[in-house]
Amino acid sequence: MSLEALRPSPLVEQAAQRLRDQITGGDWPVGTKLPGETTLAKTLGVGRSTVREAVRALAGAGLVQPRQGSGVFVIATEPTEDWPTRLRSAAVADVYEVRMMVEVQAARLAADRRTDADVASLRAALENRRTAWSGGDNAAFLDADIALHATVVDAAHNPVLTDLFAEFVPALRKGLADLVALLDVREHEVAHGDAGHAELVEAVIGGDGEAASRVLQAELEETLRELSAR
Structure with a gap:
C-alpha cells in the first residue's frame, strides 16, 4: 500500500485514516517507527500541523505512541474504541x-x-x-x-x-x-x-x-x- 496526496476536505481526518490504513493493513507493523512529520507532510500533500493532529488522533485510538527524542512508534494494529x-x-x-x-x-x-x-x-x-x-x-x-x-x-x-x-x-x-x-x-x-x-x-x-x-x-x-x- 502506498501513500498518495490527499484531496482538500477535512484533511486531518483524511490524513489520520490514510495513516491508520498503513498500520491496520500491515505496512507498518508493531514496533515500526513512523516517518517524520516533514516526510509524511510531503507525501500526503498537507502541512506539518495536519500531520501532527492526525498522529495525535492515532495515539488517541491506541495505535501509536510518541516517545520523546525517538519519534512515533506503532504499538497496535487494531484501534481501541475511543469515546x-x-x-x-x-x-x-x-x-x-x-x-x-x-x-x-x-x-x-x-x-x-x-x-x-x-x-x-x-x-x-x-x-x-x-x-x-x-x-x-x-x-x-x-x-x-x-x-x-x-x-x-x-x-x-x-x-x-x-x-x-x-x-x-x-x-x-x-x-x-x-x-x-x-x-x-x-x-x-x-x-x-x-x-x-x-x-x-x-x-x-x-x-x-x-x-x-x-x-x-x-x-x-x-x-x-x-x-x-x-
Whole structure:
C-alpha cells in the first residue's frame, strides 16, 4: 500500500485514516517507527500541523505512541474504541441517562456562576429556539434546542462539562431527530417544550439552582421515557 496526496476536505481526518490504513493493513507493523512529520507532510500533500493532529488522533485510538527524542512508534494494529465511537454505537437511551446526570448538575452550577454575558446568551438561545420552531424546519429546531442546552452547560464555566456535553451532541441529535419524526410533534404541540425551557432559562438567570435542576430533570426524564418507549 502506498501513500498518495490527499484531496482538500477535512484533511486531518483524511490524513489520520490514510495513516491508520498503513498500520491496520500491515505496512507498518508493531514496533515500526513512523516517518517524520516533514516526510509524511510531503507525501500526503498537507502541512506539518495536519500531520501532527492526525498522529495525535492515532495515539488517541491506541495505535501509536510518541516517545520523546525517538519519534512515533506503532504499538497496535487494531484501534481501541475511543469515546466518540463508543457514544455513536451506544443506545440513545443509555447516552441520555448519562447526559441527564451531567446536564442537571451543570444547570445547578450555571445558576450559581452565570455572568451577564451568559444571561444575554441564554435569552438569545431561547429566542432562537422559538424562531426555529416557528420556521417549521425540524433540523433547525433540533440544532437550536441543543444550542440552548449547550448554553446552559457553558454557563457553568466548567470546561470539562462543556467538552463532555459536546461529545454527546452527535448521538443526542440523531436520537432526537428520530424521536421528533416518530412523534410528529408539530401535529400535536403548539410550541414543543417552550414553557419548560423558558422556566429553565429564568431559573438559571435568577440564580435558583434547585429550580433549574428540577425543571431540567423533569424535561429530560420525559424525553427519556419517550425514547425508551420507541
